[in-house]
Amino acid sequence: MATTHRELYDAIVVGAGIQGCFTAYHFAKNKRKVLLLEQFFLPHSRGSSHGQSRIIRRAYPENFYTKMMEECYQIWAQLENESGTKLYRQAGLLILGRKEEAELRVIQDNLSKHGVEHKFFNTEELKRYFSNIQLSRGEVGVWESSGGVLFADKALRVLQDLIRQLGGVIHDGEKVAEIKPGFPVTVTTTIRTYQAKSLIITAGPWTNQLLLPLGIQLPLQTLRINVCYWKEKVPGSFGENFPCFVGSFPHLAPHHIYGLPSREYSGLVKVCYHHGNKADPDERDCPSASPDLADVQLLRSFVRDYLPGLQPEPSIMERCMYTTSPDENFILDRHPKHNNIIIGAGFSGHGFKLSPVVGKILYELSMESTLSYDLTPFQIRRFQPLDKASL
């Protein structure tokens, strides 16, 4: 039987991925008593936040993400200063697509509206500036110079160090097995029972497992992503000057393809597909789960046609999980029946860069303080006409 821990925490955060870590960081920074629980021993590579690199960008078609990114850049810089660790490399970002695509125009308008430095490149200019990229269908691009790479694993590590330095508590290797709603909320792990004034669930692809006994299922898909790394034919040819890119190539794939100069493995470039196959996070790496490699096949075609300086066969393939909502917008809200249970989920493969503000919002929801952002796009109730999320 689990022993009961006497302390009453201001908050318990379930899940030490990037969203849970940033949430716990905001609690600790505001001198609140916080306990961060993680089912696996840290660091681990079973969820969505591992690996060395993630894209950071302000270039979004949605005004609300671009707005949130302003503060995200500030908090990422603050974290670099507090930890004395470099977490961001300004490699620049190219959004590629067909000239007639509405999304490119919307992104440009959005960047202009927010005063973000950017530049439109026609096909000829792209060929001149980015000779590594071969544009087979006359694509054009929007360049955002503040885009670049976040050092993901390092970010997790420095956040966990800072949480502890600021008085927060992290218990890893402790899976949350039971949540008893109420005030205080009672949380039982595989080891102990804890109590807190509020509970924040940032459990990535495991979110619905935790929510089921709490009477709610969110319309989330958990997808296994094949993370592919491609070898340079000429060593060094995709070095410091190669940017991050995100592109729409509808003749090849219905979802975006993106890439970034790899930090993970020297001489290899990370090029991935923004979609995957449905998978239970506990079975992600089961040899018996027959992998559908259609995503890798279309990446091979993409690399062969658009990045001819890379070998068209991945040298390394790793795995990661997306937890995708129907509109690919996040879920940042209270449990509909239990006011002091807060949910941060559905980061849909683009949540890393936004985690500083996600953590702040989850902190504000839990402390019932004034909200810094309009949370309408992130409410649970947006799904109910679409999807019978059972309450």
Ligand SMILES: Cc1cc2nc3c(=O)[nH]c(=O)nc-3n(C[C@H](O)[C@H](O)[C@H](O)COP(=O)(O)OP(=O)(O)OC[C@H]3O[C@@H](n4cnc5c(N)ncnc54)[C@H](O)[C@@H]3O)c2cc1C
């Ligand atoms: C291949 C790939 C590329 C990506 N690229 C980008 C990018 O370029 N830019 C970007 O901004 N974003 C990107 N993302 C998305 C981003 O990484 C995710 O949105 C983000 O990591 C989600 O973090 P999370 O904390 O919600 O989930 P997770 O990292 O999965 O964390 C959830 C944690 O909860 C723990 N947990 C679950 N259940 C329990 C329990 N019962 N008890 C205790 N602990 C529990 C899990 O073990 C896990 O550690 C990418 C994602 C992937 C997979």
Ligand SMILES: O=C(O)[C@@H]1CCCC=N1
């Ligand atoms: O969030 C990002 O920038 C990346 C690239 C586009 C698709 C998802 N993740």
